[in-house]
Amino acid sequence: MSAVQEIAVLSPRARRRRRIRRRLLRRPLAVAGLVIVVMFVLMAIFAPAIAPYPPGKSDFSAALAGPSPEHWFGTDDLGRDTLSRVIWGARASMQAGVLATVLAMAVAVPFGLMAGYYRGWVDPVISRVTDVLLAFPFLILAVGLAAVLGPSLTNATLALGIAAVPGLVRVTRGEALALREEDYVKAAVANGASDAVILRRHILPNMTGTLIVQATVTIPTAIIGEALLSFLGLGVQPPTPSWGVMLSSAQPFIDEAPRLVIFPGLAIFLATLSFNLLGDGLRDVLDPKTQA
Amino acid sequence: MALLEVSDLSVRFQTDDGPVQAVDRVSFSLEPGQVLAIVGESGCGKSVTAMSMLRLLPASAKVSGTARFDGRNLLGARDNELRAIRGREISFVFQEPMTSLNPALTVQRQIGEVLRRHLDMSAAQARERTVELLDLVGIPAPRRRLDEYPHQLSGGMRQRVMIAMALACDPKVLIADEPTTALDVTIQAGILDLVRDIRERLGTAIVLITHNLGVVADIADRVIVMYAGRKVEEAEVHELFAHPQHPYTVGLLAAIPRIDDEGNGRRRLQEIPGIVPSLPEPPRQCTFAPRCPRADERSRSEEPALREVRPDHHVACFHPGEEPWPAGWRP
Numbered sequence: 001m002s003a004v005q006e007i008a009v010l011s012p013r014a015r016r017r018r019r020i021r022r023r024l025l026r027r028p029l030a031v032a033g034l035v036i037v038v039m040f041v042l043m044a045i046f047a048p049a050i051a052p053y054p055p056g057k058s059d060f061s062a063a064l065a066g067p068s069p070e071h072w073f074g075t076d077d078l079g080r081d082t083l084s085r086v087i088w089g090a091r092a093s094m095q096a097g098v099l100a101t102v103l104a105m106a107v108a109v110p111f112g113l114m115a116g117y118y119r120g121w122v123d124p125v126i127s128r129v130t131d132v133l134l135a136f137p138f139l140i141l142a143v144g145l146a147a148v149l150g151p152s153l154t155n156a157t158l159a160l161g162i163a164a165v166p167g168l169v170r171v172t173r174g175e176a177l178a179l180r181e182e183d184y185v186k187a188a189v190a191n192g193a194s195d196a197v198i199l200r201r202h203i204l205p206n207m208t209g210t211l212i213v214q215a216t217v218t219i220p221t222a223i224i225g226e227a228l229l230s231f232l233g234l235g236v237q238p239p240t241p242s243w244g245v246m247l248s249s250a251q252p253f254i255d256e257a258p259r260l261v262i263f264p265g266l267a268i269f270l271a272t273l274s275f276n277l278l279g280d281g282l283r284d285v286l287d288p289k290t291q292a
Numbered sequence: 293m294a295l296l297e298v299s300d301l302s303v304r305f306q307t308d309d310g311p312v313q314a315v316d317r318v319s320f321s322l323e324p325g326q327v328l329a330i331v332g333e334s335g336c337g338k339s340v341t342a343m344s345m346l347r348l349l350p351a352s353a354k355v356s357g358t359a360r361f362d363g364r365n366l367l368g369a370r371d372n373e374l375r376a377i378r379g380r381e382i383s384f385v386f387q388e389p390m391t392s393l394n395p396a397l398t399v400q401r402q403i404g405e406v407l408r409r410h411l412d413m414s415a416a417q418a419r420e421r422t423v424e425l426l427d428l429v430g431i432p433a434p435r436r437r438l439d440e441y442p443h444q445l446s447g448g449m450r451q452r453v454m455i456a457m458a459l460a461c462d463p464k465v466l467i468a469d470e471p472t473t474a475l476d477v478t479i480q481a482g483i484l485d486l487v488r489d490i491r492e493r494l495g496t497a498i499v500l501i502t503h504n505l506g507v508v509a510d511i512a513d514r515v516i517v518m519y520a521g522r523k524v525e526e527a528e529v530h531e532l533f534a535h536p537q538h539p540y541t542v543g544l545l546a547a548i549p550r551i552d553d554e555g556n557g558r559r560r561l562q563e564i565p566g567i568v569p570s571l572p573e574p575p576r577q578c579t580f581a582p583r584c585p586r587a588d589e590r591s592r593s594e595e596p597a598l599r600e601v602r603p604d605h606h607v608a609c610f611h612p613g614e615e616p617w618p619a620g621w622r623p
Contacts, residue, residue: 016441183391190348190386191379191406191457201405205396 023285030281036274043087044094051084055241064257073263076246077253082260085241086267092242093271096157096226096235097219103161104168104218105211111165112172113199117180126169133166142225146234153226153242156235160225164218171214175207182206209286216279220272227268243268294321294360295497296345296382296465301357303337303344303521314340316521316574317357322465327491327498329512329529331505331544335568337521338501342467346378361465380410383458387470389451393442399426400438403457410461425456428493430486448479455486459494466490467499472507484510505548509533517541520568520579523598527605537601537612539586540564546617565622578609585621586611 024030043050052072059079067074073082115126133141145159179185180203188202229235230244238245243264250260303315315337322328330338343349345359345366359366361382366374378384386392394402403425404418413421419438426434429452442450451471458466468487472480488511490496500512508515508529515532517525517540525538536542546562566583578596581587590610598608 183386183388184394186348187384187386187392187454187457188394189378190346190384192375192377192409193379193405194375197405197409201397201401202394206394208396 020285024281027281027284029277030284033274033277033279033281036270037278040090040271040274041094044090047088047091051081051087053081053084055085055088056080056239057084064253066257067259074257074259076250076257076260082246082263085246086243086263088241089243089246089264089267090271092153092230092236092240092244093223093226093268096153096160097223097271097275100157100160100164100222100225101215101218103158104164105215107161108165108168109172109204109211112169113176113203115169116173116176117195117199117203123173127173130166130169130173134170138163138167138221139225139228142229143232143234146229151234151237153236153240156226156229157222159229159234160222163225164222168214168218171210172207175210176203179203179206209282212286213279213283216275216282220275220279223271223275224268227264295324295362296322296499297358297360298341298345299358299360301341301344301359302355303340303349304354306352306354310572313571313574314353314521315344316571318518318521318523319357320516320523320526322497322499324464324497325491325495327487327500327511327513329500329502329508329515330518331502331508331515332518333503333568335570336518338518339469341518342384342469342499342501345467346382346384347374348384376410379406379458379463380461381463382465382467383461383463385451385454385458385466385468385471387473389447389454389474392454393450395442398439398441399445399453402442402453403460406457406460421460422456425460426453428459428490429453429456430482431456447475448482451475451479451483452486455483455490459490459496462494463496465497465499467501469501470503471500472504473502480507487511505544517544520571521574522579522608524580524609525605525607526598527602531602531605535602535605535614537605537607537614538580538609539584539611539617540580542614543617562617562619580609583623585618586613 057080059075061079062071062075063079064077065071065075065079071081071083073086075081076085111126115123136144142159142163145162146156149155149159185198185202188198193202226235226242227244227247230242231248233248236242236245238249246264247261250257250264253260298321299319301315301318302313305312305314318341320328330341332338340349344353344355347355347367349355355367357367361377364373366377369377397405400419400422403422404415407413407418407421408415422438423434426437431437431449431452437445445453455471471487472483475483484507487498487500491498500507502508512529515527515529516523517538519540525532525536525541532541533545536545543562543564547564549561564583569579569582571579576595577593578584578587578591581591584591588610596608596610598606600606601612
């Protein structure tokens with residue numbers, strides 16, 4: 001079947017998806033981002049199968065050993081395989097990154113929609129609270145919340161999610177504010193649509209592109225946040241592997257075995273970079289204003 | 293009994309530059325199956341009049357008067373009563389077909405939403421009804437269009453979809469606000485044919501808001517001429533075109549190019565000098581006086597009331613008459 005015939009039998013929705021996919025795939029950086037993101041996600045899911053050793057297995061005869069065929073990235077002070085721990089560490093990072101973002105979206109989108117759509121007294125209330133929270137840098141806010149909630153991965157995720165809410169509220173509000181003035185929203189009102197219908201069917205679907213892009217930039221921020229909280233002892237607790245925990249426990253050996261810092265650091269760097277590259281690519285593809 | 297009875301409708305906007313009187317004590321009535329045209333320049337309050345009846349204006353608008361539809365006063369109705377009327381019994385077609393359809397929804401979901409809301413149809417029923425509606429508004433191969441998005445349709449097509457959506461629940465009144473202004477001339481003719489056809493086939497009463505007198509002559513039964521928020525003239529369409537009385541109406545008609553012009557077609561079109569004023573307060577004078585060749589002291593100090601100068605022909609002017617504008621007149 002030729003390409004032309006193939007397109008003709010597709011539904012418009014599938015055609016649209018196809019066009020977006022093709023445009024995304026034309027951007028080498030976005031593709032690289034996507035590939036690395038997928039790699040990290042697979043690594044997190046299949047860690048037990050991929051990692052050559054269990055993350056907590058110590059081999060005291062090979063403590064602080066350099067890279068070798070048995071231990072590609074070497075071992076740490078307790079003789080644990082660094083490669084295995086980096087692979088297992090992806091779990092904490094992906095979990096914190098994705099769950100914190102989902103949580104933040106679930107809270108921020110309804111508030112942002114209400115503030116932007118209803119205006120009135122709702123908007124100033126939500127916006128001022130948001131402004132106050134935005135006065136604190138994201139990581140400071142997350143550290144404070146995590147300290148209050150107590151150290152654990154769940155609490156760290158919660159803290160990161162809450163800390164990401166104000167920024168997302170502001171983005172959602174701005175979009176809702178712009179979209180409520182669209183002619184099709186006025187037409188929907190004239191057709192008897194209720195506020196709930198307008199928000200759900202007319203405003204929300206038209207900001208999904210923006211929200212997807214926001215998600216892809218919130219995830220890497222949360223990944224860095226998880227690493228930071230774990231580094232400070234507010235997140236994942238040793239001996240459970242996490243990139244932040246690994247950095248923290250490698251501190252005393254930084255001269256002796258710098259690779260103990262380099263590998264988890266590289267993992268954090270690559271994970272955040274890949275999500276950001278993907279996000280940039282998606283923004284170009286999904287936002288009609290930047291379409292070439 | 294009239295289907296829609298508007299009396300003393302006034303709309304004031306509170307703006308940053310002070311109040312603006314957009315509509316000033318406008319009254320009219322619409323009979324079942326009638327096509328009523330409201331004509332006037334941009335800014336004369338014709339769209340605001342229509343929007344205010346269904347309370348579609350922003351909160352900064354202060355609306356007074358009454359708009360009775362089927363015995364209920366729309367201006368005093370509760371929000372949920374109003375929502376049950378909007379799109380069900382009175383529906384709107386807007387000027388901008390390019391932006392009045394939600395880009396994220398397919399044609400079917402767009403129209404289906406209205407059907408399911410007002411008529412409680414199932415998805416399958418709504419789908420069938422949507423096909424019927426698309427067919428009714430003259431969209432070829434309607435089934436194929438169901439799953440298309442607005443960006444895949446041309447402007448004329450989109451306007452047809454908008455009209456299909458407005459007709460979805462078989463409304464008693466269709467308010468069309470400049471439905472053809474944004475379209476090419478050839479497409480305009482098609483849409484007007486459609487509007488005429490709808491009136492004939494469905495008996496829907498239509499309020500047609502336009503600045504195009506050609507459109508009015510084509511399909512209206514009755515015409516209201518508005519100027520600066522006031523109704524200045526009202527008559528049956530043939531009467532109005534044959535015997536315009538208000539100098540503003542006379543001026544509007546003189547500004548239409550005619551193919552049968554005597555001479556060699558080099559006649560300069562007569563324009564009405566000046567622009568529609570935007571008024572903070574309803575002035576105690578004829579609002580058209582500053583642009584009017586017939587204006588005198590009385591026009592400038594007293595507000596002319598509407599009066600019947602010919603059978604069923606009302607005009608708000610102290611000096612009604614058909615005499616044309618003095619050539620090249622300037623205020």
